[in-house]
Amino acid sequence: MMQLLYTAIFSQMALILTLLFKSPLRKLVILGLDKLKRGKGPVVVKTVGGTVAAVLFANVYNLNELKSRTNEAGMLNPTDEVLMSMKLLEISLMGFFLFLSLMIDRLHHYIRELRFLRKAMEAAKKQNQTTQEEKNEGHKTLVQENETLRAKIQNLETEHETKEKKAKAAGAEVQALKKQSEGLLLEYDRLLEENQHLRDQLKSIDRSMSHSDDKKKT
Numbered sequence: 646m647m648q649l650l651y652t653a654i655f656s657q658m659a660l661i662l663t664l665l666f667k668s669p670l671r672k673l674v675i676l677g678l679d680k681l682k683r684g685k686g687p688v689v690v691k692t693v694g695g696t697v698a699a700v701l702f703a704n705v706y707n708l709n710e711l712k713s714r715t716n717e718a719g720m721l722n723p724t725d726e727v728l729m730s731m732k733l734l735e736i737s738l739m740g741f742f743l744f745l746s747l748m749i750d751r752l753h754h755y756i757r758e759l760r761f762l763r764k765a766m767e768a769a770k771k772q773n774q775t776t777q778e779e780k781n782e783g784h785k786t787l788v789q790e791n792e793t794l795r796a797k798i799q800n801l802e803t804e805h806e807t808k809e810k811k812a813k814a815a816g817a818e819v820q821a822l823k824k825q826s827e828g829l830l831l832e833y834d835r836l837l838e839e840n841q842h843l844r845d846q847l848k849s850i851d852r853s854m855s856h857s858d859d860k861k862k863t
Contacts (some may be wrong), residue, residue, distance in 0.1 A: 647731075647734070647735065647738070650735070650738040650739065650742060651738070653676065654741055654745060655743055656747035657742070657749060658745065660674060660749055661745065661748060661749060662757070664749070664756060665755065665857060666750070675757070678749075678753045678758075682753075690746075694743065694746060698739075701736060701739040704736045704739070707732055708729060708732045708736065710730050739775060815858065
C-alpha cells in the first residue's frame with residue numbers, strides 16, 4: 646500500500662511538472678487527460694478517489710481508536726507506536742494523493758480554458774484586423790471618391806469660368822456690333838439726306854435752266 650502511494654504521488658508530481666512547463670510532452674499529457682475525462686474515465690476517477698477517501702477516513706478512525714486506547718492504558722507500547730506512525734503516514738500520503746489529484750484536475754481545466762481563451766482572442770484579433778482593413782479600404786475608397794469629386798468640381802468651375810468669359814466676350818461683340826449698326830444707320834440717314842438734298846439741287850438747276858431756255862425762245 647505504501648509503495649503504491651509513493652509511486653502514485655511521484656507520478657502525480659511528475660505530471661504536474663509536465664503541465665507547468667510548456668513542452669511537446671505537455672500536449673500529449675493534455676490529450677491523455679482529455680481522453681480520460683471522456684466516456685467512463687470520470688466514473689473510474691471518481692471511484693478511485695472515493696475509495697482512497699474512504700480508506701483515508703477509515704485510517705483516521707483507526708488512528709483515533711489507537712489514541713483513545715493509549716489514553717485509557719496510560720502508556721504507549723511499541724506495537725501501537727509503530728501502528729500509529731504507519732497510519733499517520735498513510736493518512737498523510739493519501740491526503741497528499743487526493744490533493745495532487747485535485748491540483749492536476751484544476752491545472753488541466755485552467756490550461757484548457759487558457760487555450761480556448763487564446764483561440765477566442767486570436768479569432769477576435771483576426772476579426773478586428775479584418776474589420777480594420779475593411780474600414781481602411783472604405784476610407785481609401787471615400788478619399789479617392791472625394792478626390793475625384795473635387796477634380797470634377799474644379800473642371801466644372803474651369804468650364805464655367807471659360808463659358809462665362811466667352812459669354813462676356815460675345816456680349817461685348819454684340820454691343821460693338823450694335824454700336825456699329827447704329828453708326829451705319831446714322832451714316833445711311835445722313836447719306837439719304839445728302840442724296841435728297843442733291844436731288845433737290847438738281848431739280849432746282851433743271852428748273853432754272855428750263856426757265857432760261859423759255860426766255861430765250863421768247
